[in-house]
Structures are given as C-alpha cells and as structure tokens.
Amino acid sequence: MNKIIIFLAVLGLHTHSFAQTKSIWLDDLKIKSFSEGIPAVLGKTNAGGDSMKINGKLYKHGVGVSSTSVLSFFLDGHATEFSAMVGVDDKGVKDLPLKFYVIGDKKILFESGEMKLGDAPKPVKVSLLGVKRLGLLVTIEENGFNRSYSNWADAKFIMKDDFIPQTMPNTDEKYILTPKPDKKPKINSPKLFGARPNNPFLYTIAATGERPMNFAVKNLPQGLSLDSKTGLIAGKVAQKGTYTSTLMAKNAFGEATKELKIIIGDTIALTPPIGWNGWNSWARNIDREKVIASADAMVKMGLNQHGWTYINIDDAWQGQRGGVFNAIQPNEKFPNFKEMADYIHNQGLKLGVYSTPMITSYAGYIGGSSDFADGKITDSIKNNKRAFRYVGKYHFEENDAKQMAAWGVDYLKYDWRIEVPSAERMSAALKNSGRDIVYSISNSAPFSNAKDWAKLSNTFRTGPDIRDSWLSLYLSAFTLDKWASYGGHGHWLDPDMMILGNVTTGSELHPTRLTPDEQYSHVSLFCLLSAPLLIGCPIEQLDDFTLNLLTNDEVIEINQDPLGKPARLVSDEDGIQIWVKPLEDGSYAVGLFNIVNFGKTPESYFRWGDEKSANFALNFNKIDLKGNFRVRDVWQQKDLGNFIGSFKTNIRHHGVIMLRMFPQNH
Structure with a gap:
C-alpha cells in the first residue's frame, strides 16, 4: 500500500x-x-x-x-x-x-x-x-x-470534500493612523458657504473638543441668528453680497476661531456635500425609524462635529401623488414627514430625498412624470414597473419641488438615464421653489454633455453604481481626470457613495470587501477629487477603524477647500499614480497611490494574498512643484520635515501616502 x-x-x-x-x-x-x-x-x-x-x-x-x-x-x-x-x-x-x-x-x-x-x-x-x-x-x-x-x-x-467556495479573505490589519481630537476646540465646518437671497439659511458650526462648548460669531449678516449652545446659524439674508464672519468656539480648555465667507447669490453647494445616503445601507427596506436612527447616530458618533451634515433618503420612500401640490407623497413607511424633517434640522443636520423624472423609479416607486394628466400610478403600472422606466408625457417637477421645499428638504438625488431636458426642468423648478435644495443628478451622466451637467446641477454622477471592490473603485474614481475641469463651486464630480463599513452593494449587508489600504485610498481620492462624501453604511454600525477614516479633519479639509479645484492626475508611471490638488492657501494636496499597474495584466485584477509595498521617490520637478516644501502626512497629522526636490516613502499595495506640501521661502 x-x-x-x-x-x-x-x-x-x-x-x-x-x-x-x-x-x-x-x-x-x-x-x-x-x-x-x-x-x-x-x-x-x-x-x-x-x-x-x-x-x-x-x-x-x-x-x-x-x-x-x-x-x-x-x-x-x-x-x-x-x-x-x-x-x-x-x-x-x-x-x-x-x-x-x-x-x-x-x-x-x-x-x-x-x-x-x-x-x-x-x-x-x-x-x-x-x-x-x-x-x-x-x-x-x-x-x-x-x-x-x-x-x-x-x-x-x-x-474533493464538503468545502464550499468562499469569498476572498479580507483579514488585513485595520490600522488606525489618525490621532484622536484634542480637548481644545477646533472648528471643522467649511470656510465657504453659499445661499440664495431670502431662502432659509442653515449652517452649523462643527467643532471637536470637550463639551460643554459655547459658540459666537462676529459680523453675522443681517437676518441671521446664532444658537450659542448648538452652533446652529439660521434665518434669511435678503441682500446679495459676500459677507466675512468670524466663528468662535470656546470651552474650558481654550478657544478656536475660523473665518467664514458667506456668499449670498445664485450659487449654492460652494463646497461638496458631505453626509449619508441610505441606499447602500438599507436599499428598499429604508423607513422613518432607520432615518431617525441614522441622524441620531450621526450626532452620537460625533460625525456632525467633523462637518458631516446630510441625511439622505434614497429610493423607496415614495407613495402616491396628492396633497396640496399634487406632488409625490410619502408611503406608509414614512408617516409625519414634515415632523421628521424638523427633527433632523433641529440637530443641525439636513434632509435629502430621492426622485426620478421617469414614470417609475428603479426600485419601482412613483416618479416625476406620467402618461396621465393627474400623474397617478395605475395597477397596470404597479404590476409591470420595469416597463415604465421612461419619461412620460406629463411632467410634475414644479409640483414636487414645491412639496420638497414645504417639507424642508435640502438635497435631491434625481436618478434616471440622464438627458438634458429633464435635467433642465427640475433645475428650474428647484431654483423657483423658495428653498435651497442641492440638486444631484445620478446615473452615468454622459461625458459629451459635461458642460450641461456643470451648468444645471450641483453634483453629477460620472459613472454607474459603485460596488465595494477595487475594480469598481478604480473605474469609478481613478479614471476621472478627464472630468476634473468640469468640477468646481456649485457643480461637483460625483463618483457615487462611499463603500466603507457594512454595505449592501449587490448583495446582503456585509463588511466592505476593500482592504484597509484600499479604504485609505478610497477616502483620499474622493477628497482630492472634491467629490461629495456620502457615507453608504449604517452609521450606528461603524467600527473604530471606519469612524477614524471618516473623522480626519485634515483630510476632510482638503475635500472642503474653498478654492474648489479637483485634483488632476499628473503622473501614472511604474504602478504609481500621483494626483495633485491646489489649495486656497497656496499649498498642495498630493496623493501617491500604489495601484500596481492594475488592469494591465489578467493577474492584476485579483488579490492573491502575497501583495507587497513599493518604495517610491517623489520627484517634485516631475509634478511641476519646484523648490523647498514643508511636507505633512495628513492621515497621521504629522509634519515630516522640509524637503528640496524630492521625497522618499513606502506605499502599501493599493494604498496611499497623502501629503500636504507647503512652499517654503529659500
């Protein structure tokens, strides 16, 4: 034998x-x-x-x-x-x-x-x-x-036995780079904010530091008032113009100040929206209780004190058309809609909803058009929802925009096979609604109409729905350089929601399949691109690692920089991509990404378990940055020293080194 x-x-x-x-x-x-x-x-x-x-x-x-x-x-x-x-x-x-x-x-x-x-x-x-x-x-x-x-x-x-094929292991160490905030106050809300004349104004001073904390503002425009305990600034400003105010936060450990430029004019969303969207958390199972729980978790987890603001309901909230405006009404899962909106606003947060110009939404709920003059959904439509994913003869943009404004909605995700006429109609309706509602058009905006999307919307989707994989992240974000010139104040590039934490992208709720290194790259590139930051997981389920990823104020500050210029891809050689974003103070945000020639060989599409980091020397001249720079690692929030001409580092597989480079006088 x-x-x-x-x-x-x-x-x-x-x-x-x-x-x-x-x-x-x-x-x-x-x-x-x-x-x-x-x-x-x-x-x-x-x-x-x-x-x-x-x-x-x-x-x-x-x-x-x-x-x-x-x-x-x-x-x-x-x-x-x-x-x-x-x-x-x-x-x-x-x-x-x-x-x-x-x-x-x-x-x-x-x-x-x-x-x-x-x-x-x-x-x-x-x-x-x-x-x-x-x-x-x-x-x-x-x-x-x-x-x-x-x-x-x-x-x-x-x-050869009872083993069932498994998904690829994702057990790499969830290493935490960002130090915890100091007890002293630090103001983290944007330095730039836009609103239209005579529309409701809502801005919350986000600040980390030990509580209790008191807030004050110098030179607040006429018509606005501050709640000194919550930091919430509300009211209306009648006169167009640029107003410079000084925000102040004080606690037992010290005081912080920050300059805020308020522009009352025609443009809103002067910095990218930052908040949460419910689709990749709960999909069609979203309801009022989950939305309230998300708002409560945003506050309890302290995300609101790092600038996270929006609580956005995606598809599946819609009921029938009716009410005083003959507008889309909420279904039975969302009773007391206005009360819910008020609750969210009282916490200094903002509310978003979803709609579509099609007769039915992708999840099969009523949309913004109809082949019937009254806009109602018939049983024949309900029983064959997929057949009605087209824009109908009768349009109800004005009805729906007025209803959203009456409820106090602050954000609209508008989702369909994007074409200009529907985008124009809703853009006009929102501007005439009497409320500042951020307008986000969704679902692979054709690049050929990039100028239209930048003119008509506040954010526009540059690709299809994202999935929690490196392939999807790469196609959604690492290929956006051609779009960069169309992003800016009031019109931001949108690669879709963030794929961190527990997500439902394509299957049941599960931990993201991105490795920890890939998650650092994900957040870094979205911030460099000045993309909307919309958390896509249940906030109350955040672990320490994911919460740390979402609360690095120096990284978020790059996303919210007042200059509003998305990063550009300046080098893609030997498996390393370099993205550079100019900032308002004259410094530069630089992302060094070890993509390891992803997509160039069949083997490169997969994770084999033996991935290695790469040594890299950043040549300043090659990326058109000349001279002496103070280099800071923004994930570690640590100065690395002054460097002339080059900087050497080690970059993990599919990972990133994210720098802020400050020019120094010779």
Whole structure:
C-alpha cells in the first residue's frame, strides 16, 4: 500500500483523489457576493435577466456577467476541477471583442482569445489541484457599452470534500493612523458657504473638543441668528453680497476661531456635500425609524462635529401623488414627514430625498412624470414597473419641488438615464421653489454633455453604481481626470457613495470587501477629487477603524477647500499614480497611490494574498512643484520635515501616502 502511495505522489496525484467528489454549480452559490464588477451578475440567466444563450444554444446553468467582470473564489486547495462553456450571450453587443480567463494562484489556466457575438462557445476544463485562490475574468474595452453580456455557461466546481467556495479573505490589519481630537476646540465646518437671497439659511458650526462648548460669531449678516449652545446659524439674508464672519468656539480648555465667507447669490453647494445616503445601507427596506436612527447616530458618533451634515433618503420612500401640490407623497413607511424633517434640522443636520423624472423609479416607486394628466400610478403600472422606466408625457417637477421645499428638504438625488431636458426642468423648478435644495443628478451622466451637467446641477454622477471592490473603485474614481475641469463651486464630480463599513452593494449587508489600504485610498481620492462624501453604511454600525477614516479633519479639509479645484492626475508611471490638488492657501494636496499597474495584466485584477509595498521617490520637478516644501502626512497629522526636490516613502499595495506640501521661502 505504501508503494502505491509513493507511486501516486511521484505522478503528482493526490491519494485522496479516490474519495468521493462533489459538483457545485456556480449558479447555486450566492454569486453576487463573489463579483467585484459594477454591473449585475446573475445566476441561471444572462446579465439582463433573460435566458442564457450562446450561438443559439440554451443553457439552464451558468452565470451571466456584463462589462469587465471579476469573480474571485477562495478554494484553499479543496477543489479538483473547474469546467464551463464560455462565450458572448446572444443578446450581447455585435462586434465587441471579449476575452475570458481562468487564473489560479497567479497562473493563467485558461485563456479564450478574442470572442464575439455569434462565435461558438469554447469549452473550459482545468485542474484546480492545490489551487488556493481562483479568479474568473472577462475583459472588454471599457467604453460604456450596454448589454455587453457574456456567459460562464454550465460552470461548476468539482470539490474533493464538503468545502464550499468562499469569498476572498479580507483579514488585513485595520490600522488606525489618525490621532484622536484634542480637548481644545477646533472648528471643522467649511470656510465657504453659499445661499440664495431670502431662502432659509442653515449652517452649523462643527467643532471637536470637550463639551460643554459655547459658540459666537462676529459680523453675522443681517437676518441671521446664532444658537450659542448648538452652533446652529439660521434665518434669511435678503441682500446679495459676500459677507466675512468670524466663528468662535470656546470651552474650558481654550478657544478656536475660523473665518467664514458667506456668499449670498445664485450659487449654492460652494463646497461638496458631505453626509449619508441610505441606499447602500438599507436599499428598499429604508423607513422613518432607520432615518431617525441614522441622524441620531450621526450626532452620537460625533460625525456632525467633523462637518458631516446630510441625511439622505434614497429610493423607496415614495407613495402616491396628492396633497396640496399634487406632488409625490410619502408611503406608509414614512408617516409625519414634515415632523421628521424638523427633527433632523433641529440637530443641525439636513434632509435629502430621492426622485426620478421617469414614470417609475428603479426600485419601482412613483416618479416625476406620467402618461396621465393627474400623474397617478395605475395597477397596470404597479404590476409591470420595469416597463415604465421612461419619461412620460406629463411632467410634475414644479409640483414636487414645491412639496420638497414645504417639507424642508435640502438635497435631491434625481436618478434616471440622464438627458438634458429633464435635467433642465427640475433645475428650474428647484431654483423657483423658495428653498435651497442641492440638486444631484445620478446615473452615468454622459461625458459629451459635461458642460450641461456643470451648468444645471450641483453634483453629477460620472459613472454607474459603485460596488465595494477595487475594480469598481478604480473605474469609478481613478479614471476621472478627464472630468476634473468640469468640477468646481456649485457643480461637483460625483463618483457615487462611499463603500466603507457594512454595505449592501449587490448583495446582503456585509463588511466592505476593500482592504484597509484600499479604504485609505478610497477616502483620499474622493477628497482630492472634491467629490461629495456620502457615507453608504449604517452609521450606528461603524467600527473604530471606519469612524477614524471618516473623522480626519485634515483630510476632510482638503475635500472642503474653498478654492474648489479637483485634483488632476499628473503622473501614472511604474504602478504609481500621483494626483495633485491646489489649495486656497497656496499649498498642495498630493496623493501617491500604489495601484500596481492594475488592469494591465489578467493577474492584476485579483488579490492573491502575497501583495507587497513599493518604495517610491517623489520627484517634485516631475509634478511641476519646484523648490523647498514643508511636507505633512495628513492621515497621521504629522509634519515630516522640509524637503528640496524630492521625497522618499513606502506605499502599501493599493494604498496611499497623502501629503500636504507647503512652499517654503529659500
């Protein structure tokens, strides 16, 4: 018997191969949890939810994917084989070449070559003996194609025991860099704030430090008043103009001051909105209690004292059309809507809601248009909601804007397949509503109309819905340099919500799949881009690491800088991206990102567990910064010294070194 075992070992076979094996169809797994792409991943159908067909042949088993697709599996040596038939779905895009890869522990086990619509499916059968980590990859050129459907048909694992394929481990240390705030007061709210004449004004002085704390303001414009205990400034200013006030916060340990420039004019959202959105926390299960709990948690966790302001309800709050304005009314999950808004405002926070110019929203609720003059939703629409995702004959923007203003809404997320006429109508309606409502248009704004989005909206989505993966983060944020010139005061680039904490992106509530290093990169780049910062997880569930990520005032200050210029990508060489953002005081925010040539090889799409950091020398001349600079690490809130010409550092895999560089006189 021992001789047989030795003989099998020499042949590279495992003695337990005689044990009974087990097949697992890919579509029997919770496949969405394995997907790191942005579009839908569906089991037993194509990515559009239709029958899975390749070159006319129907498949009952398999996984349908779209666009560039990354499926990651942790097998830990328990699988023996993977097999499938791969090809472009019959409802895919003509003449669009795709490539399929199977990669095990950094080795390409299968490569399809280019495949197009109409090509015969190709068989995959690879040994997985000893493979710990497996990646299934489909690549295309990312040019915004819809219906770029491809299929892993009849895909299955052969397992040698009862082990079930797992998602990739994400157990790296959640290291905390930011020191805790001092007991002395520090004012963290924006230095710049805009409002329209005679509209309700609400600005809260956010300040860290030991409580109790008292607030004061010098040179407050006529029509505004301050609550000295809460720091809430409210009222109305009639006269257009620029007003410079001095904010003051005082406690038993000291006093802090900060200059605030108030501009009463035509432009609001002079700094990017910063707050919370409920979709990636609760999706369709949002209700009044969860919104109130989020506002309470914003205060209890102290996020409000770092400038976090908005509590935004996403899709699924809408009921029927009615009321004094014949506007969208809340459904049964949101009783006493005005009372809820008042409660949020009384805490110094602001309220946001969701709508769409389509007849029905993406979650199937009533929208801002109708094919009927009264705007009502009929039973036929309710029973076939997906068929009514288009803009109807009759429009109700003015009705809905007036109702939002009456409730005290401060933010509108407007979500549809964006086109200019609908964007214009709601933009005008909000401006005429009598209230300053930040206008955020959502769902892949076409770049060809970038000037229109900057003119019409306060924030505009630059891509599709984000997912909690490095691939999604990379496509959503690291590719935005071409958009940067269109971002600025009152019109900010929006890469979507933040993917930190516990999120529901694409599947049930789960911890973000970003590594700690990737989370630092995520927050850093969003702040460098002057993007809206909208927390996408349940606030009350924040752990110490995530809370620390969200409460670094020096990082947030870069996002809220009054100059309002998004960072530009100034270098992308040897796996390191360098983004530079000029700041109002003449300093520069610089992000050094170790992207490790992501996307340039099939293997680079996956996390293999042996990732390494990179040594890097920042050459100041190469990024057009000349001379002597005081360099500060903003995550550690620590000066690193004065440097002439260059600066050396070590950057973790998919991590960041975020600097603030202050020019020094020679």
